[in-house]
Each structure stands twice: as structure tokens, then as C-alpha cells.
Amino acid sequence: MGDSRAEKLLRNLEGVIYWAAAAPVLARLPAALGYRVACWRGDWLYRRQAGKRAELARNLRQVLGSELGRTAARQVTRDWFRFASCEVLDVMRLRHRARPLRRLVEIQGREHLEAALAAGKGAILCCAHFGSYNSAFSVLHTSGFPVTTIGRWQYKYTASLSSAERRFWDLVLARRVRRHRQRPNIEPWPGRLEVAALAASALRANEVVTISIDAPPLDSDEARTVNVPFLNGKAGLVPGVVTLAQVTGAPVLMSFLYRSSDYRHQVLEISAPVPVAGETVTAFERCADGVSAAIRRSPAHWAYWASLADLACLGLVPSGQDRPAAAIPAVRPALDSLAQAAR
Amino acid sequence: METVINEYISREFVRDPALLPLADDTSLLEAGILDSLSLLRMVVFLEERFGIAVGDADLLPDNFASVDAICGYVRARQAGKQEAAHG
Numbered sequence: 001m002g003d004s005r006a007e008k009l010l011r012n013l014e015g016v017i018y019w020a021a022a023a024p025v026l027a028r029l030p031a032a033l034g035y036r037v038a039c040w041r042g043d044w045l046y047r048r049q050a051g052k053r054a055e056l057a058r059n060l061r062q063v064l065g066s067e068l069g070r071t072a073a074r075q076v077t078r079d080w081f082r083f084a085s086c087e088v089l090d091v092m093r094l095r096h097r098a099r100p101l102r103r104l105v106e107i108q109g110r111e112h113l114e115a116a117l118a119a120g121k122g123a124i125l126c127c128a129h130f131g132s133y134n135s136a137f138s139v140l141h142t143s144g145f146p147v148t149t150i151g152r153w154q155y156k157y158t159a160s161l162s163s164a165e166r167r168f169w170d171l172v173l174a175r176r177v178r179r180h181r182q183r184p185n186i187e188p189w190p191g192r193l194e195v196a197a198l199a200a201s202a203l204r205a206n207e208v209v210t211i212s213i214d215a216p217p218l219d220s221d222e223a224r225t226v227n228v229p230f231l232n233g234k235a236g237l238v239p240g241v242v243t244l245a246q247v248t249g250a251p252v253l254m255s256f257l258y259r260s261s262d263y264r265h266q267v268l269e270i271s272a273p274v275p276v277a278g279e280t281v282t283a284f285e286r287c288a289d290g291v292s293a294a295i296r297r298s299p300a301h302w303a304y305w306a307s308l309a310d311l312a313c314l315g316l317v318p319s320g321q322d323r324p325a326a327a328i329p330a331v332r333p334a335l336d337s338l339a340q341a342a343r
Numbered sequence: 344m345e346t347v348i349n350e351y352i353s354r355e356f357v358r359d360p361a362l363l364p365l366a367d368d369t370s371l372l373e374a375g376i377l378d379s380l381s382l383l384r385m386v387v388f389l390e391e392r393f394g395i396a397v398g399d400a401d402l403l404p405d406n407f408a409s410v411d412a413i414c415g416y417v418r419a420r421q422a423g424k425q426e427a428a429h430g
Contacts, residue, residue: 191404192379193372193377193378193382193407194379194403200383223375224378243384
């Protein structure tokens with residue numbers, strides 16, 4: 001299962017070339033052609049990365065059990081690699097106020113978000129590490145909604161990354177995404193007390209705050225996690241989204257970006273508000289249920305299938321793995337290349 | 344003010360009975376009493392109870408390190424507000 005050092009280097013070199021040179025060119029080609037080539041790259045990685053492919057399949061089986069047949073599991077695994085390649089193109093299509101990407105994304109449920117903001121208390125988009133979530137936020141922002149994200153950039157918190165690697169991810173990924181935000185990312189980390197208050201400040205200004213609730217909790221958040229039904233088991237998640245909504249009065253809407261079968265068109269679905277009144281855990285279970293439903297509907301979109309350590313940290317598979325250093329991938333390919341080389 | 348804030352923190356955030364009664368100089372951060380979400384609730388409470396506005400730039404650990412620190416911060420904000428009103 002273990003790749004040789006040469007193979008790792010080759011894989012990482014391929015990742016660097018794809019992010020820095022190939023994807024920016026592909027993103028300027030007609031979408032049908034660009035995304036087709038991205039899928040070819042996904043298929044190539046699917047064939048080349050036998051270890052990762054096996055881990056994905058094993059994780060899918062462990063978490064979803066018999067829910068997913070053998071053929072379906074193979075399809076999901078292949079799509080996972082294809083989506084990862086396509087997501088890089090999504091990022092590259094964020095130029096010119098994301099117009100090239102917006103042409104390919106249909107927003108459904110826009111009226112729910114508009115109605116929420118009309119009430120004047122902002123809106124919380126409850127999301128997951130699902131598909132091109134970062135690009136989805138950019139599409140929303142450039143469509144007229146002032147979006148701020150609560151979330152960490154993985155590359156900033158992986159201790160083993162070199163400064164050159166950090167600069168690389170900042171250049172090819174973060175810089176492209178963060179220009180389409182109302183405020184700088186609000187990045188939770190131990191000792192950062194101001195996170196929730198900064199989010200509340202954005203909500204008071206009647207803005208949109210996004211929170212991905214499926215991240216494996218940090219050690220410092222252990223005391224605040226609650227075990228809620230998630231996929232076929234229970235996951236330990238932080239219910240901060242509900243507390244934030246209860247304190248600020250902002251409505252919580254579920255939001256997921258689904259890639260269509262042609263791989264280039266996507267639909268950003270925004271739900272009606274989820275009830276958050278009453279007991280925190282019960283309200284949070286509704287949010288977690290929304291994420292579970294999205295993953296079940298299209299499993300290949302979920303980033304965490306690739307990491308047994310993250311799934312163990314969530315409590316979805318038996319423990320025994322090392323905890324991830326900072327458990328949120330910025331986007332899947334970011335884990336595929338440089339960051340993995342450093343491990 | 345110390346009593347009001349101490350009672351609020353003791354009632355809402357202190358989970359470990361061993362920490363009660365809470366001393367005004369107990370470090371709320373080191374004792375794990377205050378986290379990001381409880382700080383938000385604290386801010387809302389201070390704004391409603393004492394009529395101050397807590398700005399983003401004021402969300403520093405130093406301002407919320409203990410009951411004493413919070414009172415000092417609230418008094419400073421109130422004084423600033425009065426100065427602005429008079430002049």
C-alpha cells in the first residue's frame with residue numbers, strides 16, 4: 001500500500017503542475033473540453049493511486065455498509081477522483097468576479113436566502129466539506145450576497161509544511177478564493193476566543209456566514225462536541241452553528257453544491273430555514289441530518305472519504321488512527337499533493 | 344458590576360462546581376470557563392446589561408481574562424461613551 005518516495009515525489013510534482021500550470025489553461029478552454037480533460041486526469045489518478053483508491057473504497061464500505069453496492073462504490077470512488085480534478089478548475093474559473101464559473105452554476109433556493117436577509121439578522125449557511133464548497137461561496141458572493149466563511153485553510157495549520165509550500169497554496173488556492181469574501185476568513189483555532197463574536201458581527205451587519213459542520217473536532221473542542229446521528233452511525237461534532245443562530249437570531253439554511261452528470265454544470269441548493277429553537281442538540285441533529293442526506297444523495301462529493309484518520313476522529317469508524325493535525329482540508333487536491341508529501 | 348458579571352458567568356458558563364465560588368481574578372481562559380461561543384454570549388449580555396457596544400477590535404483575551412478584566416473593560420467603554428456624549 002505504501003508508495004515509494006519516488007512515486008510520492010512524482011505525484012506531488014504532477015499536483016503542482018496541474019494546479020499551477022495545467023488547470024489555469026484548462027479553465028480558459030470551452031467548459032465542455034476543460035472539464036473533460038479534468039475528468040481524464042481524475043481517471044488517471046484513480047488508476048495510479050491504488051492505495052488511496054483502496055482506502056476510499058474501504059471507508060465507503062465501513063461507513064455506508066451495504067447501502068452502497070460494489071458497482072456503485074466503484075463509481076463513487078472514480079467520481080471522487082474526477083470531482084477532485086474538476087474542483088481545481090472551479091477555483092481557476094473564479095477570475096473576473098467568478099463569471100466563468102457562475103455561467104455553470106445554477107442557484108436554487110435563492111429566494112430563501114433573500115427572505116432571510118430581508119429580516120435583517122443575517123443568515124447562516126450550514127454546509128459541509130462537500131464538493132466545491134469554497135467556490136460555491138465565491139459564486140454566492142459575486143451574485144450579490146455578502147459572504148464570510150468560518151473555516152481554516154489547511155495549509156496554514158499543517159505544521160510539517162514548509163514556507164514554500166504554504167506560499168504555493170496561498171498563491172494557487174487561497175488568494176483566488178478569498179477575494180470573493182466580504183471579510184477575511186474567520187479561522188477557529190485554540191485560543192481564538194473572538195471567532196463566534198466576529199461571526200456575530202457579520203450577522204449583525206446582515207451578512208451571510210458559512211459554517212461547515214462536518215469537520216472533525218480539534219482536541220480543544222472535545223468538551224463541546226455532541227454525538228449526533230450521522231450517516232449510518234453517530235459522529236462527534238461541534239454544534240456551534242446552532243448556538244450562534246440562537247444568540248444572534250440569524251436563520252440557518254442548509255446549502256450544498258452538486259455537480260451534474262456532465263461534470264461541468266453544478267446546482268447550488270439552498271434550503272428553507274432549519275428550525276433552531278429549543279434544545280441545542282435536537283436542533284443540531286436537524287443540521288447534521290441535512291448533511292447526511294446530502295452525502296447519501298451523492299457520496300462522491302464528500303471530502304472525508306479519503307481519510308480514515310478524519311473518519312475515526314469523527315467517530316464514524318473505530319479509532320486507532322492518529323488524529324489529523326488540523327482536520328479541515330481546504331479542497332481535496334490540496335491533501336493529495338504537497339501536504340501529503342510532507343507527512 | 345463585579346457581582347452581576349460574576350453571577351452571570353457562574354450561572355451560565357461554569358460547569359465544574361469546584362470552581363465555585365468564582366473569584367474575580369480567576370483566569371476564565373485558563374480555567375476553560377470562557378470559549379468562543381460563551382464569549383459571544385458574554386458580549387451580548389454586556390451590551391444589553393450595560394448599554395455598551397463591543398467592537399470587533401475589542402475582542403481580545405486581555406479584556407475578558409477575568410471578572411476584574413471584564414469590569415475594567417466595561418468601565419472604560421462606559422467612560423468613553425460618556426465623554427463622547429459630552430463632547
